[in-house]
Amino acid sequence: MAAGSPWAYPGTGQEGAPAGPAVELAGVGKTYPGGVRALDGVSLTVERGSFLAVMGPSGSGKSTLMHCAAGLDTPTDGRVFVGGTETGALDETRRAELRRERIGFVFQAYNLVPSLTIEDNITLPLRLAGRAPDREWLHALVERVGLAGRLDRRPAELSGGQQQRAAIARALVARPAVVFADEPTGALDLRTAREVLHLLRDLADGLGQTVMMVTHDPAAAAHADAAVVMADGRIVDTVPAPDAGDLARRITALEVG
Numbered sequence: 001m002a003a004g005s006p007w008a009y010p011g012t013g014q015e016g017a018p019a020g021p022a023v024e025l026a027g028v029g030k031t032y033p034g035g036v037r038a039l040d041g042v043s044l045t046v047e048r049g050s051f052l053a054v055m056g057p058s059g060s061g062k063s064t065l066m067h068c069a070a071g072l073d074t075p076t077d078g079r080v081f082v083g084g085t086e087t088g089a090l091d092e093t094r095r096a097e098l099r100r101e102r103i104g105f106v107f108q109a110y111n112l113v114p115s116l117t118i119e120d121n122i123t124l125p126l127r128l129a130g131r132a133p134d135r136e137w138l139h140a141l142v143e144r145v146g147l148a149g150r151l152d153r154r155p156a157e158l159s160g161g162q163q164q165r166a167a168i169a170r171a172l173v174a175r176p177a178v179v180f181a182d183e184p185t186g187a188l189d190l191r192t193a194r195e196v197l198h199l200l201r202d203l204a205d206g207l208g209q210t211v212m213m214v215t216h217d218p219a220a221a222a223h224a225d226a227a228v229v230m231a232d233g234r235i236v237d238t239v240p241a242p243d244a245g246d247l248a249r250r251i252t253a254l255e256v257g
């Protein structure tokens, strides 16, 4: 982490982490009951500290890929590693533990608990894991996402952008190996969406946080270090330093082709 970065804070959780990629998929396939082959031989390496976008036409397998990568669903073939741990080798209890402690989630619909304050929402993953929040880290996090002074509010008292920033802080509170974001800007207006994307970019640059984001929006994907494009359950393109116009053309070609 660069000295003087907004994240300059002792012990961001990345130190001493095992070497190697944050996420690795090797020949992952998924056939749903009923026979739909949603993933077909997907291999993918997400380097530590990188921001990867997953794009592709509707039904191409993006959500299935994210669910399998995040241990929310089990592939029918292939292997998935998160922070060096093979998720398929864990029983459901251990996999739930891994999701809680090593993976952060951000969803389009924020998924905050309406009855809890913003602070209690942010610290929920830690409390579920029986861990006390690190007050200094929590403070740095809420400052950075711009929610200092709003910690005692309930989600309904915040704008959509503020709720999504609270969800991002919640995703980061346990210092996960990777944050999975599923259409995180889908419910936001353009300006607020851009703020949230800048925040995700900043997490990768300033904190070395690995982020994997599913999006339909080429302009959102352009904030990532690279985009993978899916079609029919396969990765058909990997685009480094993606450009929104170029990505839009590639997706349109897949949709009409």
Ligand SMILES: Nc1ncnc2c1ncn2[C@@H]1O[C@H](COP(=O)(O)OP(=O)(O)OP(=O)(O)O)[C@@H](O)[C@H]1O
Binding pocket: 032, 033, 034, 036, 037, 038, 056, 057, 058, 059, 060, 061, 062, 063, 064, 065
């Ligand atoms: N639970 C399920 N049972 C059976 N088939 C499913 C299930 N979930 C998804 N599928 C099918 O698997 C394929 C991939 O779906 P998936 O949701 O991963 O695509 P996607 O790219 O995320 O789509 P979208 O952009 O529309 O969300 C589709 O053909 C879909 O109909």
